[in-house]
Amino acid sequence: MEQGSKFLNVGLLLLATLLVAKLVSALIIPRSNKRLPPAVKGWPLFGGLFRFLRGPVDLLREEYPKLGSVFTLKLLSKNITFFIGPEVSAHFFKAPESDLSQQEVYQFNVPTFGPGVVFDVDYSIRQEQFRFFTESLRVTKLKGYVDQMVFETQDYFSKWGDSGEVDLKYELEHLIILTASRCLLGEEVRNKLFDDVSALFHDLDNGMLPISVIYPYLPIPAHHRRDKARKKLAAIFASIIASRRQSGKTQNDMLQCFMDSKYKDGRPTTEAEVTGLLIAALFAGQHTSSITSTWTGAYLLCNKKYMSQVLDEQKNLMKKHGDKVDHDILSDMEVLYRCIKEALRLHPPLVMLLRSSHTDFSVTTKDGKEYDIPKGHIVATSPAFANRLPHVYKDPDTYDPDRFAPGRDEDKAAGAFSYISFGGGRHGCLGEPFAYLQIKAIWSHLLRNFELELISPFPEIDWNAMVVGVKGKVMVRYKRRQIPVD
Known part of the structure; x- marks a missing residue:
């Protein structure tokens, strides 16, 4: 006792x-006098890791109504703070690199793009390399690229029969890599080395897995194939560059633009830099364009109203210009542009955009709540979720291209950064004009020359892919028009 x-x-x-x-x-x-954002409830140590891996968009759908437009998710030792909606996204898109940086969060691209380019160099060099991209996509260059896009499109679909059934997703994927090869990589690749280069890019592509984001150098078979393909591509482009320089022959393609580019100190680009920049350009555009082309077609084939509108637009342009299609005519296709833009609003291929915070900063929500975001947080936004906010877009899950028509302009009414399929601000996608022209060139030709019918169910989203695209086949029955767009 x-x-x-x-x-x-x-x-x-x-x-x-x-x-x-x-x-x-x-x-x-x-x-601490910090007003920290509300946090997503999670497991000790792991935080919200398992929910995040099951699908970040599902997590956002569940937490946004409860926590609001700014909240933090703990993933192991990392804190990811989400900014959802135009009212809180300005700092994300406009902050200087010294405050919010891309470099740390996109390091997983380095083994694919290669050393000395994009995310493997400091910001000042990266800005100069982005200038090379900008110069290669000037309107004068784009006009030449459009001629090549139109040629490739006409040649590709000339091989279709008078009628048949095809997997539209497969067809568009292959056409776009052909177009990209001619416009970006050059005629040497397109005419002689396409199969070899295409297979190597396939190995590069398959070497970028979800696990690669966390462990890009993990010794697994996919990474070994990626690294082997990267070395072979470097050798191929070194040979092409040397041949062009020796012959003095120049081409109208992105390869030539990168070869001719010089840094501010007068230093020319190296073979390794040219190769890395080309790989980065192809990665940035190939998947996104083929995915958006497929969604555009799927929606048009299921919406008689908008199919009728785009066909009328093509008829009017043909009355005015005949069969001619060039940069300026494609630029006049406003109805088709809105249909592509709406497909891209609903299905942006990049689900999340990320930055690393180097400084403390504050953000105010549309409800007037002010939060302090600590240095060291990863800051994120989601085009896939933010593009469907009901206070920005009316009936946000409905396909309605007219929401972008003059007088409605829903993407502008709620302020800047309401539409973020191409990012925005300091790091907006440089290839946006190229992408729209490429997709317009393809669909203009299809609309003018074929009657199309979707015969498989409307496609589902492939959330398991690194770049979120279309799941399964998109089967279409086609019949060649005897008189184009009668």
Whole structure:
């Protein structure tokens, strides 16, 4: 009995000591005055990792109504703070690189793009390399690229019969890599080395897995094939560059633009840099364009109203210009543009955009709540979720290209960064004009020359892919028009 009383007294003494220590700690250690965003509930140590891996968009759908437009998700030792909606996204898109950086969060691209380019160089060099991209996509260059896009499109669909059934997704994927090869990689690749280069890019592509984001150098078979393909591509482009320089022959393609580019100090680009920039350009555009082309077609084939509108637009342009299709005529296709833009709003291939915070900063929500975001957080936004906010877009899950028509302009009414399929601000996609022209060139030709019918169910989203695209086949029955767009 006495022994039990002794243990009880010791226990009470320990409890009292802990309470006093906690009280003293609260009094003498200053509290943080940071107004931290609300946090997603998660498991100890793992945080919300398992929910995140099951699908970040599903997580956002569940947490946004409860936590609002700014909230933090803990993933192991990392904190990801989401900014959802145009009211809180300005800092994400406009902050200088010294405050919010891309470099740390996109390091997983380095083994694919190669050393010395994009995310493997400091910001000042990266800005100069982005200038090379900008110069290669000037309107004068785009006009030449359009001629090549139109040629490739006409040649590809000339091989279709008078009628048949095809997997539209497969067809568009193959046409777009042909077009990209001619416009970006050059005629040497397109005419002689296409099969070899295409297979190597396939190995590069398959070497970028979800696990690669966390462990890009993990010694797995897919990474070994990626690294082997990267070396072979470097050798191929080194040979092409050397041949062009020796012959003095130039081409109207992105390869030539990168070869001719010079840094501010006068230094020309190296063979390794040209190769890396070309790989980055193809990765940025190939998947996104083929995915958006497929969604555009799927929606048009299921919406008679908009199919009728785009066909009328093609008829009017043909009355005015005949069969001619060039840069300026494609630029006049406003109805088709809105149909592509709406497909891209509903299905942006990049689900999340990321930055690494180098400084503390504050953000105010549309409800007037102010939060302090600590240095070291990963800051994220999601085009796939933000593009469907009901306070920005009316009936946001409905395909309605007219929402972008003059007079409605829903993407502008709610302010900047309401439409973020191409990112925005300091890091907006440089290839946006190229992408629209490429997709317009393809669909203009299809609309003018074929009657099309979707015969498989409307496609589902492939959430398991690194670049979120179309799941399964998109089967279409076609019949060649005897008189184009009669």
